[in-house]
Amino acid sequence: MTIPAVVSATDLSLTFHTSDGPVTALSDVTLDIKKGEFVSFIGPSGCGKTTFLRAIADLERPTSGSIEVNGQTPGNARKDRAYGYVFQAAALYPWRTIEKNVALPLEIMGYSKALKAERIARTLALVNLEGFEKKYPWQLSGGMQQRASIARALAFDADLLLMDEPFGALDEIVRDHLNSELLKLWKETQKTICFVTHSIPEAVYLSTKIVVMSPRPGRVTDIIESSLPAERPLDIRETPEFLAIAARVREGLRAGHSYEE
Numbered sequence: 412m413t414i415p416a417v418v419s420a421t422d423l424s425l426t427f428h429t430s431d432g433p434v435t436a437l438s439d440v441t442l443d444i445k446k447g448e449f450v451s452f453i454g455p456s457g458c459g460k461t462t463f464l465r466a467i468a469d470l471e472r473p474t475s476g477s478i479e480v481n482g483q484t485p486g487n488a489r490k491d492r493a494y495g496y497v498f499q500a501a502a503l504y505p506w507r508t509i510e511k512n513v514a515l516p517l518e519i520m521g522y523s524k525a526l527k528a529e530r531i532a533r534t535l536a537l538v539n540l541e542g543f544e545k546k547y548p549w550q551l552s553g554g555m556q557q558r559a560s561i562a563r564a565l566a567f568d569a570d571l572l573l574m575d576e577p578f579g580a581l582d583e584i585v586r587d588h589l590n591s592e593l594l595k596l597w598k599e600t601q602k603t604i605c606f607v608t609h610s611i612p613e614a615v616y617l618s619t620k621i622v623v624m625s626p627r628p629g630r631v632t633d634i635i636e637s638s639l640p641a642e643r644p645l646d647i648r649e650t651p652e653f654l655a656i657a658a659r660v661r662e663g664l665r666a667g668h669s670y671e672e
């Protein structure tokens with residue numbers, strides 16, 4: 412049985428027209444993301460990682476080539492609520508409680524009170540935030556706020572989760588903890604995850620597939636299928652298999668680096 416592609420990009424190019432001239436954010440990207448994969452995008456600043464996620468989410472239009480989400484245009488997939496989006500900063504509304512923040516997309520979609528309550532309870536349980544429903548974002552730590560924003564992205568129960576460097580601003584211990592929680596959540600929910608990061612260990616620890624990118628123009632320089640087992644305790648990061656994949660990612664990053672800045 413072939414596993415269906417959730418995201419399929421073919422020769423995707425995307426150029427921004429700025430007052431300083433054209434900026435090619437993505438050049439000829441061809442990539443398939445299958446259902447249930449955990450795919451990390453890694454590369455230096457400006458290599459088009461966010462732009463690729465935004466193209467999936469129908470927030471940017473390709474200049475040439477094509478991209479399909481669940482076999483349809485990103486616009487139609489967006490209407491079908493095909494994905495949840497987690498941003499770099501938690502981006503919670505400070506005047507809303509945690510449960511009201513998670514409820515926001517459901518309110519916009521006109522969910523019934525009962526269905527809203529059920530979804531809020533379920534997603535907050537998934538990210539271990541039961542008991543914090545009535546708190547305001549400022550009453551939570553940075554890691555908890557980011558978990559709340561993951562809960563908000565999960566509220567629709569979309570099969571695809573787009574995560575743009577969600578843990579970049581957190582200290583390493585909190586990040587480690589959230590990495591293993593995210594893996595657990597991914598296994599429990601069997602979602603497809605696209606995850607942007609600057610961290611080699613984070614990419615290797617989390618992913619089934621690592622997409623290495625390089626800037627000017629943004630392109631894919633390597634796609635690594637991970638050979639690590641599904642079960643990943645944090646100390647897997649010291650194993651030879653893990654270090655070998657990390658070395659290959661580093662090599663890909665070096666090869667695409669121009670050092671001219």
Ligand SMILES: Nc1ncnc2c1ncn2[C@@H]1O[C@H](COP(=O)(O)OP(=O)(O)OP(=O)(O)O)[C@@H](O)[C@H]1O
Nearest residue numbers: 427429434435436455456457458459460461462463
């Ligand atoms: N709306 C826009 N208008 C003009 N240029 C843009 C726009 N959005 C992105 N760019 C440019 O496109 C390139 C790719 O940007 P993008 O944000 O996708 O990179 P990134 O790899 O996600 O970077 P970072 O790691 O810093 O988030 C950059 O050169 C950026 O300046």
